[in-house]
Amino acid sequence: MPITPTIARSYVSRCDISLEDFRRIVERKTSPNDYPLAASVSCGLIPVYDAPALRASGHLTDDWTDPANLPLKKEFISALKNGPGVVIFKDAFAEKDSLDRATQILQQLIDEQKAIDTVLRDENYIVPNTNEKWAKKDPVSYSEYFKNDVLSLCSAAWLGPWYQMTSQISLCDPGNKAQKMHRDYHLGAVRNDTWGLFPAHMHGASHFMTLQGAIAHVDMPLESGPTNFLPYSQLYDAGYVASTDPDFIEYFEKHCVQSPISKGDAVFFSPGIFHGAGKNNTGELNGDCTNSPPIYRIANLVQVSSAFGRPSDNADRRATTNYIYPYLLEQKQKFEATKGKEGYSENELFNIISSAAESYLFPTNARFIHGKFQAPQAEVVWKALMDDLSAEELAKVLEEEEILNKVGV
Template sequence: MKGTGNLRPHTNNHSNGTSTSTIKPRLFSVDTPPSLEEFKKLTTESTLVHYPLAASTESNVPIYNLPEFSSLTTEERSALQDEWYHILLSGPGVFVTKRLYTDIALIDRVSGVFSSIIAEEKNIAGKRGDHFAGSGANDRVWNSFSKHCLQDADSFVEYYSNPWLPAISAAWLGPHHRLTAQVNVVKPGAKAQISHRDYHIGFQDNQSCAGFPKALQVASQFLTLQGAVAHSDMPLESGPTRLLPFSQKFEEGYMAYRILEFQNYFLENYVSLPLGKGDGLFFNPALFHAAGQNDSDSILRSANLFQISSAFGKPMEMVDTYPLIEKSWEGLQEMYKKNGLSEEVKAFISNVAEGYPFPTNLDRRVPETAGMAPESEQELLIKGLEKGWTTKEVLAKVKEIKDDSHA
C-alpha cells in the first residue's frame, strides 16, 4: 500500500473532492464523563408509544397477559413479537409477561429442586460469588439450567418446554439462540444491587469497557436478552427488580453506570413492579437495572434468571489453545527476555490465547463483585512471563482454567 509510511495529519486542499470533516474518535473517553444531563433528558422526555396488545402499562412498563400459546395464530404471535422488539429497541426497554407459567405446582416443584441444589452447594467449601452484590448476601445457583436437568429431568422437560420462551427470545435475537439460567434467592434484609448494565460489556471494569469501540458498545445489547421467571410472589416490599425505562438507548451507558452521579440518579428515578409467581420479566441488557432491597419480614424473593445469547456470538472455527501455547511458550519467553512486554509480545499473546474468559463455570471460577470476569488465558500468560514459569508450569495453569470452565 502506498503512503502508509506517513501517518502525520495533513491538510486537505479539496483538489480531489474529499471532505475535510473531522474523523471522530472510535472510543469513548475515560477522561470525559458521559453527560448526566443528556441521560436525564433521554429517560424523562422519551415518549411511550401505544402498544395495542399490552393489557396495561404501569410506570412506563408494558404488561402482557399471555394466553395459551396454541390459541394464537402465527400472525398474532408475530404481532406480539413486533411489539416486544419495538419495546426493547426503541421503547422503554422492558416488559412484563403475566402468567408466563400457569402451572404453579410446576414452579413449586422446580423451586424445590433449586432449594436442594442450594443446600448441597452450601456443604461445598469455598468462596461463593454473587452478581453485583456481596458474596453470601443471597443464595445463588450458577448454571441452574444444567443443574436442574441433572437433578430432576422430568420437571426440567416440563419447565423448558414452554413455547413462550423461544417466542420471546426470537423476537429480539432471532433463531438458534442459546438459553442459560441462574437462580437468585434474595433474603429478607438483603440490600439492593448496584444499578448496572449486563453481559457482555456490563461485566467488564471501566478501563476494559473503554477499549471497545462505540459501535460495539451499542451492538452488545443486540447479542443478549435478559429475563426472569418469578418463583415466588414479589410484592414491592420484597424488592423486585428496579428498572429505569429508556436507559438502554443511552449510547455511553456502559461507561456511565459505574459513575456515582448516574447511580444516584437511578436511585431517585427507578421504577419497580410487583410480580406474581409464574410471571416473567424481560429486558434489554443495556437497561439500567438492579435487584431491589428486600424489606419484607419473611419473603424469600426467588427468581430463575435467564441470560439468552444470540447465535452469532461464536467464532467460525474451534481453536484449541493448549497445544499452541505448549509449542510456542519457549519462543515467547525468549522474545520477552529480549524486549520485555513489548507490543510484539502482546500481539502474539492476543492471537494465541483467549482474552475473553466466557463462557465459563462460575462455580469454579468465582466472579468478584467489582468485576464479573475471571482471569483470561491472555492475562495468565502475561503473569507467567513475569514470574518466569516453565512450559510445564504455564500449561498446568492453562489446563486448570480449561478444566474449571467445563460445566
C-alpha cells in the same frame, strides 16, 4: 420517538458522558398506544402482557415461527430496542404445580451450592450453570419448564433462531441488600478500566447479543425487592461508562421504578438497561420486625445468548441433552399414541431442545463432510427424536459428532 445517537466518536471515555443528555432520553412516559397487545402499562413505563389472554386470543402460540405471533414479536422487539427496555408477562408460567416442582429442584441446587460455597453473600445468592445442573437432577421438571411458549417466543424474537439458553437460580433472603446499579453481559461483565478499549459501535452492539429474563418462583411484592429498573436507559450509548459514575448512580437511585410480580410471571429486559435487584425489606431487619412476613425471593434468571456470541455459562450441551432425551422420547411417543391427548407436541419438544442442545454449528473443524455440511447438535437431536432413536444410540451419535467436530476429517 427516534433517539439521536449521543456518541459520534470511535471510542467512548468518561469525557463523553453527560447526565443532561441522559435525562433527555429517560425522562418520558410509555404510551399504551405503542403496545396495543399489552394489558396495561406499569408505573406509566413498563408494558405488561397477560399471557393467558394472549394464548386465548391466538396472539401467542407454542410455535414461535407461527405468523400469528408476529404482532407480539414486533411489539417485544420495539419495547426492548426503542422503548422502555423491559416488559412483563403475567402468568407466563401458568401451570403452578409444575412451577412448584421446579422450585423444589432449584432450592436443592441452592442448598448444594451453599454447602460448598466459602463466601457469605449479602446480596442475592446465585447458582451458576443452573441449566445443566437442573437437566441432570430432574429432566422431567426441566422439560416441563423449558417447553414454555413465552420463553421461546421472546428468546427467538430478540435473538433469532439457534439461541443458547443459560439460567441461574437466584435466592434473596429477607434483609439482603440491594444490588448496585449495573448493565449486564457482555460489556457489563468486564472491568470498567477495559471499556475504553472497545470501539463505540461495540458498546452499541453488546446489548443486542443477549436477552435477560427473570421468572418469579414466588410472589414478589414491592417490599420483597423486585428488580429496580430505569426504563429507556438502554438507549444511552455511553451507558456502560456511565454506569459507575456517581452522578448517574444517584440519579438511578432517585428515579428507578419497581413493579410487583407474582409467581409464574416473567420479566424480560435488555441487558443494557440500568437495573439492580432491590433490597428485601421483609422479616426482621437489624433485629427489628417489619410489617411484612419474611419472603425468600426466588427467581430463575435466564440469560439467552445469540448464536453469534458467547454464553455466560460454560454448559456441557451434550450432557444436558443426554440427561433429558429419554424423557423427551417418552413424551413424543405418548403424544403419538394418544393422538395428542397426552405427551408433548413437536413445538413443545422443539422449544425444550432449543434450551438444551447446541443449535449453532460453529466453531467446528468438520463443517463440510463428504460433500455436505455437518448438522448442528440440535438438528441431530431433533432427527434422532423424530426417528425414535434410543437414548443409547443418540449418546453414541453425539459423542462421535463431538469428536469429529474437534479433530475434523
